[in-house]
Amino acid sequence: MFRPNITAMQGYVPGEQPRGMEFVKLNTNENPFPCSPAVKAAIGRVCQSGLQRYPDPMATAFRERAAELFKHEVPGITPDWILCGNGSDDILTIVTRSFVAPGGLIRFPRPSYILYNTLAAIQGAESETVDFKSDWTLGSAFTAANERLQLAFLPNPNSPTGTVIAPDKVAKLAAALPCPLIVDEAYADFATTNCLGLVAENERVIVTRTLSKSYSLAGLRFGFAVAQPQIIEQLIKVKDSYNCDSLSIAGATAAIDDQAYFAKTRDAIIATRERMTGALRGLGFECIDSQANFVWCRHGKRESRDLYQQLKDAGVLVRYMNYAGWGEGLRISVGSDEQCDLLLAKLGGMV
Amino acid sequence: MFRPNITAMQGYVPGEQPRGMEFVKLNTNENPFPCSPAVKAAIGRVCQSGLQRYPDPMATAFRERAAELFKHEVPGITPDWILCGNGSDDILTIVTRSFVAPGGLIRFPRPSYILYNTLAAIQGAESETVDFKSDWTLGSAFTAANERLQLAFLPNPNSPTGTVIAPDKVAKLAAALPCPLIVDEAYADFATTNCLGLVAENERVIVTRTLSKSYSLAGLRFGFAVAQPQIIEQLIKVKDSYNCDSLSIAGATAAIDDQAYFAKTRDAIIATRERMTGALRGLGFECIDSQANFVWCRHGKRESRDLYQQLKDAGVLVRYMNYAGWGEGLRISVGSDEQCDLLLAKLGGMV
Known part of the structure; x- marks a missing residue:
């Protein structure tokens, strides 16, 4: 009944959008600020x-x-x-x-x-x-x-x-x-x-x-x-x-x-991104310089998947990604300064 | 660059959605009542x-x-x-x-x-x-x-x-x-x-x-x-x-x-539909009994396309439809009682 390519394929799985429980949500690159x-x-x-x-x-x-x-x-x-x-x-x-x-x-x-x-x-x-x-x-x-x-x-x-x-x-x-x-x-x-x-x-x-x-x-x-x-x-x-x-x-x-509101919130996110990148490096993460509202990183000594799970257990959602044949890591969205501080504090106790 | 089927096809043309000018809009089967x-x-x-x-x-x-x-x-x-x-x-x-x-x-x-x-x-x-x-x-x-x-x-x-x-x-x-x-x-x-x-x-x-x-x-x-x-x-x-x-x-x-609001507005539309069908027949239209929020009709003596244009010139939009090899007619959405009265008054002066 269905086309063979549809039956055979896996559906796309979007980043977790938990309902009900409150997470510090740094997994789908949402903006921490409300809209204009x-x-x-x-x-x-x-x-x-x-x-x-x-x-x-x-x-x-x-x-x-x-x-x-x-x-x-x-x-x-x-x-x-x-x-x-x-x-x-x-x-x-x-x-x-x-x-x-x-x-x-x-x-x-x-x-x-x-x-x-x-x-x-x-x-x-x-x-x-x-x-x-x-x-x-x-x-x-x-x-x-x-x-x-x-x-x-x-x-x-x-x-x-x-x-x-x-x-x-x-x-x-x-x-x-x-x-x-x-x-x-x-x-x-x-x-x-x-x-x-x-x-x-x-x-x-x-x-x-x-x-x-x-x-x-x-x-x-x-x-x-x-x-x-x-x-x-x-x-x-x-x-x-x-x-x-x-x-x-x-x-x-x-x-x-x-555009005034747009520029203000964007500039805040860029500033937090730069601070977060530096702090993650200080904690032993390898980070690529980012021009987006997230940072891609791997820790020198800890498995990315374990850190993802530990953070989730501590109420912080980040994105664990594994590209077959290429490698894996954590993609962490740039949240508010408060969310960033909380993330860094939790990570500080883990690595 | 494009797939041949895309280049060759005509795009779908939705019913007119005029901006700026106010019409009595009976062409796209919208509901005359506001939502709940x-x-x-x-x-x-x-x-x-x-x-x-x-x-x-x-x-x-x-x-x-x-x-x-x-x-x-x-x-x-x-x-x-x-x-x-x-x-x-x-x-x-x-x-x-x-x-x-x-x-x-x-x-x-x-x-x-x-x-x-x-x-x-x-x-x-x-x-x-x-x-x-x-x-x-x-x-x-x-x-x-x-x-x-x-x-x-x-x-x-x-x-x-x-x-x-x-x-x-x-x-x-x-x-x-x-x-x-x-x-x-x-x-x-x-x-x-x-x-x-x-x-x-x-x-x-x-x-x-x-x-x-x-x-x-x-x-x-x-x-x-x-x-x-x-x-x-x-x-x-x-x-x-x-x-x-x-x-x-x-x-x-x-x-x-x-559901209470839904039933009330639906019943009002059905009542207006029945009244409109009878009145259109009284004006010399052939109407099919409708179970939707519109009525399909053709006048015994007037061209559908002409009536569509005359109504549009008079500020009332209805849908003229022509199915190649099958036939043509007017599809008139069931509006409010006031809109229906206006439509019938305009048509009364045309047919």
Whole structure:
């Protein structure tokens, strides 16, 4: 009854979202700060005017404001360069369905976002991973010709490592690839560079963003893609007609309109990230310099899995990740200063 | 770059959702009443507690309440029999991706929901329509063997006709079909029967519902499927991890908890529907008896397209539909009594 690729595949398992019990939750890169008060006000206004009508299928209000916001980064951008989605996961699904046929191949780095593998499996396609080099860039294997290659994903900053490939290097990867390149910038707001500018130069570059992390809106589900209009025009065919609801469109628009709040909370997270990285190193962890809102680390003497479990028992959730054939470690989200202090205190008693 | 089926296809065009200008909007089967006040209260509570965390991936709160609500209709139902989606369109996409491979065949009645054709095209599959018989049931052509047949959709009540195939007849169709049958019950709350009970008897029957129409929540995007747990378990693999947001889960749960409000508004719509049907006939329209929140009609002497345009010019939006090779007509949503009176007054001056 089901397609064989569906029956055979394992479903994607998102990071633990415990209900009921209170954890210090540093496992899914949520923002410790509440969203801008302007978001709540906008949602309240929509509730007041009623929910009985369908939302704007194209989320026009958001696209207009986002085009304005990015006008210095993307020369020539208009609302037609933007596609909104029910979280950036929705966008990743749309691009996969648009470009990848069963039997096709999707390429992405290892280690990176595990979901790409699931997207390939649902589509009946194959995944191919290319290991990062020791400097966290990607070599020629990432752009190697393969007649079945239909899509490449590059999370940048990458998860779980928090590393960034510089835009000029990404431009070269995109130019060498025989297929579209999705630059998944879920964490770009915490980095010093991004690849938005490449979109204007190469129609095969699609940048995806989410409001889940840097705008504290994981619960709202809102993400978007930036690409040239002739690309967006095709992607629109593949999305569900009303993929964003009225509340999320209003909330997301209000969120990007409050850039002062955004900058303040982002700067606080970056400051805590730097402090946390230093403190973890002081406790004997090997940490990679991160440009995201999490830190990837391994302790010199303790097993990562054991530390994950000890922390969980102590009420602190972090993410233990194990990439077969590559290695394992802990991905710890940057929380508030108080959460960071608590984490460090607990770890101090364990290592 | 794009898959050939995507480039070749036309995108689905949803009913007009005009922004800015005020219409009496009777074109997309929205509910004229606001949603239950309990929905707004629940959304307010979620806003208050914050949106920075991811939602419950499985919308457990809703599934628990829905299983309770349907326990008399579906023997043995538990939350595991329910899958929530970002509108029932999300559910229709999930089942299509789960069962249909490129080159496969999807079968559905003509005239019915145009989106099924789009779902097939995105998947690279073919559509086959089977005309309704003169009594609005479906004959053996609907269940005929075809080795490429992978999925059948039956909207029940059907759109645009508002007609219903009785559950015992649907059971026979499902038993005779070589593939799963999706009974799309978007409008079932306005009908005298439904097919929920068939789910317990046949694992290949999947019933889909939406809160857009009968719960006045088109703007919230929330729908769900009811099927046996071993079916739901596979469908979960295909959905986006966090396909429903925190606000919609809370709002939808509050909506189905307020059955008194639901019954009151539904009964009002059914009463207006009966009155509107009689009045349209009095104006010379041929109307089919409807079990949904809209009426399908054609005037004996006037062209449907002309009436659509005249009504639009007069500030009243209805849906003009033309099914190639089958026929055309107007699908008019049942609004409030005031909206209905205005529609009838305008039509009275036109026909």
